[in-house]
Amino acid sequence: xxxxxxxxxxxxxxxxxxxxxxxxxxxxxxxxxxxxxxxxxxxxxxxxxxxxxxxxxxxxxxxxxxxxxxxxxxxxxxxxxxxxxxxxxxxxxxxxxxxxxxxxxxxxxxxxxxxxxxxxxxxxxxxxxxxxxxxxxxxxxxxxxxxxxxxxxxxxxxxxxxxxxxxxxxxxxxxxxxxxxxxxxxxxxxxxxxxxxxxxxxxxxxxxxxxxxxxxxxxxxxxxxxxxxxxxxxxxxxxxxxxxxxxxxxxxxxxxxxxxxxxxxxxxxx
Numbered sequence: 001x002x003x004x005x006x007x008x009x010x011x012x013x014x015x016x017x018x019x020x021x022x023x024x025x026x027x028x029x030x031x032x033x034x035x036x037x038x039x040x041x042x043x044x045x046x047x048x049x050x051x052x053x054x055x056x057x058x059x060x061x062x063x064x065x066x067x068x069x070x071x072x073x074x075x076x077x078x079x080x081x082x083x084x085x086x087x088x089x090x091x092x093x094x095x096x097x098x099x100x101x102x103x104x105x106x107x108x109x110x111x112x113x114x115x116x117x118x119x120x121x122x123x124x125x126x127x128x129x130x131x132x133x134x135x136x137x138x139x140x141x142x143x144x145x146x147x148x149x150x151x152x153x154x155x156x157x158x159x160x161x162x163x164x165x166x167x168x169x170x171x172x173x174x175x176x177x178x179x180x181x182x183x184x185x186x187x188x189x190x191x192x193x194x195x196x197x198x199x200x201x202x203x204x205x206x207x208x209x210x211x212x213x214x215x216x217x218x219x220x221x222x223x224x225x226x227x228x229x230x231x232x233x234x235x236x237x238x239x240x241x242x243x244x245x246x247x248x249x250x251x252x253x254x255x256x257x258x259x260x261x262x263x264x265x266x267x268x269x270x
Contacts, residue, residue, distance in 0.1 A: 073092075
């Protein structure tokens with residue numbers, strides 16, 4: 001029987017075991033744009049459990065800052081679904097490769113400045129953002145080290161990066177994931193790799209997993225609604241939070257502060 005889980009914020013039937021989430025193909029930006037326009041069209045206003053949990057974590061982090069005048073950049077905004085979560089905290093600029101999707105998002109959220117294109121190349125003023133938010137983008141870029149360094153150049157010293165990315169051990173050990181499609185880069189990381197990737201430019205303040213999701217093996221049973229529902233009646237969400245602390249969540253959530261003496265420059269992809 002085929003399992004159903006959320007993949008990159010969407011849902012997909014699982015029928016193929018991915019090889020570590022590492023796809024060596026390097027599609028052109030044009031092909032990537034075509035892919036993300038197609039992908040995001042199906043989920044411009046509807047998200048699943050994984051995305052909603054990420055949004056709640058980001059909202060909590062923003063609340064802690066206690067400000068409503070932040071300059072916020074969201075990188076990889078898709079159809080702009082996160083905008084209502086971000087707008088109470090300040091001025092929002094949102095970027096994505098999916099230019100056609102952004103045209104429609106701009107009509108739904110005219111108070112957001114939408115900027116289409118590759119964040120590595122578009123013109124944005126260095127150090128102009130207090131917060132950069134990026135959900136499930138890291139695994140889809142050609143050079144992850146250059147990507148996080150680029151984000152660091154856009155964050156003022158002492159500003160924050162709020163990042164979510166797929167948790168490779170959970171996806172490869174406990175889930176069957178379909179292969180990457182044409183135009184889709186895919187390279188997942190684990191928590192140690194993510195920490196090492198960020199270390200030159202950021203102080204990592206928090207790094208944890210969220211949303212235990214499985215469709216394969218023993219963890220499929222452990223995370224099933226049939227097993228989890230009666231347990232939640234007794235202990236609430238404490239079991240889920242325990243699994244998240246054990247690193248068994250689908251998503252890695254990372255809060256990092258941009259170093260004042262950040263070491264930026266060319267690095268080999270981690």
